[in-house]
Amino acid sequence: MEDEQKTKEQLISDLQVLRVKIAELEKSQSELMQAEKAFSQSLEKYKNAIGFIINVLALAVEVKDPYIAGHQKRVTDLARAIAVQMKLPADVISGIHMAGLIHDIGKISVPVEILGKPGILSDAEYGIVKNHPERGYQILKDIDFISPVALIIHQHHERMNGTGYPQGLKGEEILPGAKILAIADVVEAICTHRPYRQAMGVERALKEISEHRGVLYDPQAVDVCLMLFRERGFSFKPC
Numbered sequence: 459m460e461d462e463q464k465t466k467e468q469l470i471s472d473l474q475v476l477r478v479k480i481a482e483l484e485k486s487q488s489e490l491m492q493a494e495k496a497f498s499q500s501l502e503k504y505k506n507a508i509g510f511i512i513n514v515l516a517l518a519v520e521v522k523d524p525y526i527a528g529h530q531k532r533v534t535d536l537a538r539a540i541a542v543q544m545k546l547p548a549d550v551i552s553g554i555h556m557a558g559l560i561h562d563i564g565k566i567s568v569p570v571e572i573l574g575k576p577g578i579l580s581d582a583e584y585g586i587v588k589n590h591p592e593r594g595y596q597i598l599k600d601i602d603f604i605s606p607v608a609l610i611i612h613q614h615h616e617r618m619n620g621t622g623y624p625q626g627l628k629g630e631e632i633l634p635g636a637k638i639l640a641i642a643d644v645v646e647a648i649c650t651h652r653p654y655r656q657a658m659g660v661e662r663a664l665k666e667i668s669e670h671r672g673v674l675y676d677p678q679a680v681d682v683c684l685m686l687f688r689e690r691g692f693s694f695k696p697c
């Protein structure tokens with residue numbers, strides 16, 4: 459009888475301890491949920507701030523050169539479509555998207571007379587234009603983008619065989635995002651009118667990337683780009 463009473467008291471005591479533990483767990487869970495909510499709100503604010511920075515930077519260079527305005531958006535559309543089709547991770551696609559929208563930001567340092575020059579550029583003028591990936595990198599390198607946006611922009615004129623600029627990187631030394639951006643950049647540039655020449659059309663652009671597949675341009679990204687235009691009906695939206 460005494461033992462039975464003891465067991466009962468013990469059970470009540472255990473139950474009370476259990477109740478306290480459950481209450482503590484519920485409190486921790488609620489605190490965790492609050493922390494998660496605060497984190498996702500901060501992340502959202504951070505993404506908005508980055509989006510704002512990108513828009514401001516894009517506008518700054520687009521005001522200087524109207525050709526760049528539509529160019530950056532169209533290049534982004536194609537680069538993003540290639541990346542999605544290649545099933546790259548979401549953070550890589552996001553990095554390509556952000557880099558595309560401001561990939562020519564370095565041209566902010568190029569005089570308007572050179573950007574809009576209708577004739578052939580002198581070696582000195584071409585040298586100034588060629589400095590834009592480096593300049594863009596310097597402008598962006600300290601911004602915490604999560605994805606390597608500044609590096610993608612730094613490398614968007616690199617070529618698979620090392621003949622690109624500014625660093626002459628080769629093959630796997632070049633980021634996947636930069637390889638994709640390079641193809642989209644070239645295709646868009648050939649397709650559209652420039653101050654120094656008429657638009658040459660989509661077929662000419664696709665011929666360029668086909669002929670230099672694996673030599674200048676990443677073979678897999680070239681195949682996906684060709685497929686998008688020839689089988690999926692991809693076309694550049696007018697900006």
Ligand SMILES: [Fe+2]
Pocket residue numbers: 561562590614615643
């Ligand atoms: Fe460029």
